[in-house]
Amino acid sequence: MSSVILGMGNGKALFGNAVVSDNDLIRFVEPTEAAINAFDLSVLRGDGIFEATMVWGGFPISLENHLKRLAHSAKLMDMPAPNIAAFTRAVNLVIEAYPDHESGQTMRIIVSRGLDSSTGIGMDAPATPTVFIFLDGKAPLHNLTPLSMMSVTRGYPSDIASRAPWLLNGAKTLSYAMNCAIHRECARRGIGDAVMITEDDYTLECPNATIIAQYDDLFVTPDPRIGILHGTSQRELFAWALQEGKRVAYEKLPVEELREADRLYMAHGGWVIPVKELDGEQYEVDAAQAQDINDAIHSGRTHDDALSIAPTGDYEF
């Protein structure tokens, strides 16, 4: 049975050390009804962070890496540190409440800084993050249909993350208006998705996904230290590649080099999707390989290995 489950989290327990009962940790509410205060900073300022993944057969893909990244975003946003054990328990309570996991559901974890303390409603409220988690079996899941893509400038030079932390590059914030605008631009041009690049022509990320280039048996993705998210599904892909005896690398990746790939993949939400075209240039699609990678991710085969995958060594801006 497909449905949508919405659980409102206990911000104090999820960002503190108090241990509370299940019912005090997550309170299930009717998802069609209003659950958020108009003075919440998610509503007024996009001032919060989030994670999105997929639950496959009751198993949340890359959950540990998502929660690790949530903690990283919280740090970049000067928010308190999430209690990972409490978040894990909350996520599992939401999953347990779902009626039937057969068909796969999208999951989102949303955290805002709380009520806006510059308003009369928020000024005397305790600074407790607002948290909710939903499991959505009604929204369409991704699939393996090969994508056309275009590159668009992000407007920044490649060293900006080292100089301007207030731009929040690398934090997964709720301020997604620009990401949405890029997707509208894609739709206008009849293109499936976009990859953002720097003003000095280095590869960044997609509006809600990671880009990966394959050269023979080497898989390359932009080093997140350039100021982008560290892809969770990309780490699952890298785990698959290493299990298959292939090589992987994080690089400061010029767009010119991206274009020279044998194959391109876009990864997000527990899916790795083949790219058939970038800026009008055609790329080979290996449907069998794409299926293999996704099967490995969805079956949990890559889960453990993906936890330890990360760029190593120094990074030069």
Added chain:
Amino acid sequence: MSSVILGMGNGKALFGNAVVSDNDLIRFVEPTEAAINAFDLSVLRGDGIFEATMVWGGFPISLENHLKRLAHSAKLMDMPAPNIAAFTRAVNLVIEAYPDHESGQTMRIIVSRGLDSSTGIGMDAPATPTVFIFLDGKAPLHNLTPLSMMSVTRGYPSDIASRAPWLLNGAKTLSYAMNCAIHRECARRGIGDAVMITEDDYTLECPNATIIAQYDDLFVTPDPRIGILHGTSQRELFAWALQEGKRVAYEKLPVEELREADRLYMAHGGWVIPVKELDGEQYEVDAAQAQDINDAIHSGRTHDDALSIAPTGDYEF
């Protein structure tokens, strides 16, 4: 009596031509209770637009210019055009519902694209914008205490708005996480506010305000066509200046020139606030002039003239 009034707008009437009764146009709700759906695009994506001003003695400062700018933001965001007459009526209904206007209140108009159509809750819903308007007499108003400021890079070159409309420069979106981050950076450094600059050292705007430089009897502000908001309070200041026989100009303003000003002002929310320091450099504060400008704005003296103030001629990126 200070309070907070929250009115939920009728998105269909405010973004269409249907004429509805007062009660159908704005529905007053308890501001401490949940009024927004968790799947609203304001919550999930910061995907919406807003305006903020002040109501002084029952009079909404610069309302026409705010609604004009809301329409401009809607266009940049590919949203439908707001019905300005309906919005004006809705704003006035909210003001009429407020118990006592003596002490001044902040007003915000919030619009999101509606429910997220990529979720099971939003997918079958009509694409109707979510609108709410609040009047907040409990939050502190601005005042004329001179500000210290610092410059921070926005990370963009000065011609980016001409090349990358998907970055939404010049739209007042709900995606304000970066603006909030700059204010946290200011607080960390013990600085009052910031002015953003381009990578090639042109002056932009403040996180939620406009910067104005005074040279003798000339008032200069950055031309909004660089990709910033057209300041409403700045237009009121320009109207005051013209009434006083002074000169005004919109310019592509190098930071070097900004630094050479005799005086600096930051303008927002119906207030023009003197700046006493920028990047450690001290500036003369003319408290009497600051008071004059604000009195002219708050008494409505500048209102009509401000409506027609705008940059003229071509703009070179």
